[in-house]
Amino acid sequence: MAVNPLPDPLAGVAAAPAVDPRAGLFDIVIEFVGVWSEPLRSAFLAAAERIEAVVLNDLPNVAAPSADGSLMTVDDLLIRAELPAMDGVGGALGIAVPTLLRADSLLPVTAQMRFDADDAASLDARCAWDDVVLHEMLHCLGFGTLWAVKGLVAADGGYVGAAGMAAYAAIGGAGPVPVETEGGVGTARLHWSEAVFGAELMTGWIGDESHLSPLTVASLSDLGYGLAPRGAWAVDAAYA
Ligand SMILES: [Ca+2]
Ligand SMILES: [Ca+2]
Numbered sequence: 001m002a003v004n005p006l007p008d009p010l011a012g013v014a015a016a017p018a019v020d021p022r023a024g025l026f027d028i029v030i031e032f033v034g035v036w037s038e039p040l041r042s043a044f045l046a047a048a049e050r051i052e053a054v055v056l057n058d059l060p061n062v063a064a065p066s067a068d069g070s071l072m073t074v075d076d077l078l079i080r081a082e083l084p085a086m087d088g089v090g091g092a093l094g095i096a097v098p099t100l101l102r103a104d105s106l107l108p109v110t111a112q113m114r115f116d117a118d119d120a121a122s123l124d125a126r127c128a129w130d131d132v133v134l135h136e137m138l139h140c141l142g143f144g145t146l147w148a149v150k151g152l153v154a155a156d157g158g159y160v161g162a163a164g165m166a167a168y169a170a171i172g173g174a175g176p177v178p179v180e181t182e183g184g185v186g187t188a189r190l191h192w193s194e195a196v197f198g199a200e201l202m203t204g205w206i207g208d209e210s211h212l213s214p215l216t217v218a219s220l221s222d223l224g225y226g227l228a229p230r231g232a233w234a235v236d237a238a239y240a
């Protein structure tokens with residue numbers, strides 16, 4: 001039996017496992033259901049990247065049902081994105097909520113982002129789609145949606161998470177962070193106060209200008225996420 005004396009230059013290269021750039025780090029996976037245009041879809045990938053730049057720590061893998069009913073391993077957050085026809089431009093925009101929580105940490109395993117297809121097209125035309133997707137994706141991580149279950153809002157409605165309060169103090173605030181009281185179900189108690197924070201991304205109304213602030217990023221650590229060091233946060237220039 002002859003033995004090839006020459007080393008195969010590809011040996012080991014082909015056998016190397018695919019490198020997962022998010023291995024050991026917090027990873028958001030988007031499952032797009034139905035047909036998506038590239039601009040609408042790319043906003044999701046950009047929002048996930050933006051969040052992954054500040055939320056670093058890996059969470060335990062969890063088995064969760066996939067769209068076809070089979071079990072799949074989720075590491076760390078699976079977001080199902082859907083663009084159904086709803087009531088046309090205006091009216092209902094859609095919903096973004098965690099759909100399955102980890103038993104111990106209560107941090108989401110799966111979440112759903114469902115938008116009226118007509119509103120998505122209209123928001124994209126207004127250049128507001130990127131902001132809306134980032135805003136709604138933060139709700140999927142638990143911003144607002146898990147404040148009550150995590151005990152982060154006081155009986156009087158103020159936000160009392162330690163990291164959020166510290167970030168508020170750093171910009172001159174004192175005491176609990178003001179939370180929205182208007183707008184009814186889906187807005188009140190789930191966002192920062194519009195009257196106080198106006199153009200911040202996580203207020204209840206998104207205008208032409210929306211900025212991700214250190215306050216919102218800090219509040220993610222109150223939920224239980226492990227963040228990158230403050231110097232690595234890619235917050236908007238308005239808050240730099
Ligand atoms: Ca991970
Ligand atoms: Ca609508």
Ligand SMILES: [Ca+2]
Binds near residue numbers: 194198200204206207
């Ligand atoms: Ca606003």
Ligand SMILES: [Zn+2]
Binds near residue numbers: 136139190191203204
């Ligand atoms: Zn919201």
